[in-house]
Amino acid sequence: MSERSFYVYILASHVGGTLYIGVTNDLIRRVAEHRSQMSDSFTKRYGVARLVYFEVFEQIEHAIHREKRLKKWQRAWKITLIEKDNPNWIDLYPQIAGV
Template sequence: MGYWVYILASKPGGTLYVGVTNDLVRRVYEHREGLADGFTKRYGVKTLVYLEPHEDISRALQREKNIKHWSREWKIDLIVAQNPDWRDLYKEIVR
């Protein structure tokens, strides 16, 4: 897959961040290490709890935009459907 829509959380049910990237390992690493100034660094949002592959950048960007406009409840439902224990998926993507 070429592009990823992802959600990071500060803790289960905590602050959420929705993003899109073409290099998921690198981008999540940047968030985790505080290399990306802004929202995730300020609020300690470092845990990868949701990911969604896309082959087309325009579809990935549209999906990211759609999810960002969803209610918090819908975002949590999306996460729980794929990752009910809110485990950190970063360990799985760096294998």
């Protein structure tokens, strides 16, 4: 993963569970923050810590635009997007973080 990359990601509480969409320039760090549940937040409240989907962008403007569009999508469309590449909702964090 490049330092000049930006990421739009989707976290889930479990298969078919609560979804959270975010954007970051450091996917590993950001997902680790969600997983640690250190601060009171949406992800802590709903147990959303499983990285089930992400996209990579070279420009922050494109990543932010994509995040905003995904947040407006119907839930069924988001689930279809996740299941296209990750049908079993496997947690991708260990794979990208090397843990």
